[in-house]
Amino acid sequence: MFYLRLVRGYRVLDLGRWLLTATAAAVVAAFLLRALGRALSDPPGAHATLERLLWCLPPLLAIGWFTAIAARALPTQRPERMAGLTAAGAGPRWIRLLIAGELALACALGAVATLLLFLVLRNNIAGPSLAPELGMGVPLPPAAPVALLALLPLAGGLAAAAAVRPGERLPGGEEPDRARHFGPVRTSAAVLLTIGGILTELYALRPAAAYDPRTLGLPADLGHTNAALLGGWAVATLGLALLTGPLLAGTGWLLALGRPSPQRLLAGRGLTGAARELSAPLAMLAFTVAVVLTSVRHWVAPGAEGTGLLPAAEALLTTGCMVGAVLARLAELRALRRPGSTALLRLGASPRLLFGAAMLRWAAAGSVVLATGALTAVLGAGMLT
Amino acid sequence: MSAAPPDNDVLWARGIVKSHQGTPALRDVSIAVREGEVLAITGARGCGKSTLLGCLSALLPVDSGEVWFNSSPVHTLSRAGREKLRRDRFGFVGSQPHLVPELTARENVALPLLLAGAGHKASYSAADDWLERLDVTDSAKRRPAELVQSQRQRIAVARALAPLPRVVFADDPTAPLHREAQDQVLRILTSAARSHQLTLVLATHDPELAKYADRTVALVDGRTPAPATPVRRAAAVVAGQ
Structure with a gap:
């Protein structure tokens, strides 16, 4: 509910961050679920399964990179929100959690949208060309997609939490010398x-x-x-x-x-x-x-x-x-x-x-x-x- | 349009009204600043001192009323005209130094001169001169982030004085400083104003500091309580001044 209230104050830039995170997460979720579908269709012991999962690594890292930089930009971009949260008693740890939670939520929403599409398509809607990608006709172990898709909010949220520096923006926070030269x-x-x-x-x-x-x-x-x-x-x-x-x-x-x-x-x-x-x-x-x-x-x-x-x-x-x-x-x-x-x-x-x-x-x-x-x-x- | 103000008033405002997005800041302010005087505008926080300084220094357009500088109207100027006026005639010191972070102290002080089109050599020699007078020559090559707050504020004062403007506006210039540094900054400002015949308009919430001024105008809730003509000569100057 808290995040929904925050969304009401969004500007174009915030919406752009949200949409890009959710879209990227949805696409990576599609890669992950396709890897899962192929693994279900293929005979056990096929070599390509691990390779397909490894293919999901670069876009996952790209999402982590983007969420990290977006999370670090947030306190500077919205100083009035930081001041409001601080006045309401939120410390640096709480602010870090909030920002990471916001980006993890965007990732999770993208992943869930793709999962719904995957489940709908599996229901004998997809044509025969897509059948092996979706693992149609093979029962789906429920833990598998959940475990795979949990990777997305985890990657986005952890990267955001590690990157955000709320201390700088809080009252009394020490502003670092950003113009330091390269050694x-x-x-x-x-x-x-x-x-x-x-x-x-x-x-x-x-x-x-x-x-x-x-x-x-x-x-x-x-x-x-x-x-x-x-x-x-x-x-x-x-x-x-x-x-x-x-x-x-x-x-x-x-x-x-x-x-x-x-x-x-x-x-x-x-x-x-x-x-x-x-x-x-x-x-x-x-x-x-x-x-x-x-x-x-x-x-x-x-x-x-x-x-x-x-x-x-x-x-x-x-x-x-x-x-x-x-x-x-x-x-x-x-x-x-x-x-x-x-x-x-x-x-x-x-x-x-x-x-x-x-x-x-x-x-x-x-x-x-x-x-x-x-x-x-x-x-x-x-x-x- | 009314007649131009008397010649000995360098800056003159009548009946100015200004609000910030509906919040009234100035309701009806009339004020006259004489050539070469040090005028203190006093009042509690939020009484409109900063807004008045903004209107007088051609930063903010007034909602209604008139502002005249040197017998020419300021309230009718375009944005570019106000920029030129600020660049060529006015200096400003705020309650925070607001230096350009990536420039060195020397470049910060020379910048208004460069902006006004002065030569490279003249700008930097004036900058060096003022840095020396304010006792911050050691910091000339450093960036603001490497300095302490009192040094930064002195550099901001040097930046305001270096182009020798006609009028210097100081909006609570001692806010970030300790007592000793406050006295030093105000002494430098007032003595520079007297020795170079600059006019200094000083806004402060501290009645103590108004002792540096020739004259004081009190601002209460966006109004000048008495007519603009010399309100009261605040105990012109304390002994020794």
């Missing part, structure tokens, strides 16, 4: 990983290695590769992801170099200040989009076999969750920047100047994401062909 160790480790990974992959791709057997089979109809290529790509990708933050901070520093105009100064320093907060969601987005685009390019290449519905649906869902996570983090940053913008407007800065600075900041951040994403995609394509 030299972190930056140089990221650079070394990236260069090492790229060199390993280039070495494995040298002309003399053309007859190297590619024995490592990749999932999702992505063909074969070998261990050196895959290892090089993975290391370079990790390096690029770690490098996203320092690159954002560096780009901001470059923007404010020399004798900057107020617009360039605000854009550059703002980007450097937000680099730490933005780096993780942007790195994940760049990685996901790069992997998805590389896979799609491989699937639609002339002479390729294409792929099934499952990898395509997973690519779409994971990308959606990553985009949602970036949007949630942007909403959080926007709420955090509000006092600074108010001060600037008070000083007589025109809204056009602030808008221009924001555009400049986003163009710079976009180019960093584009660069790391493109490099990840190019390395991935090199690994596949």
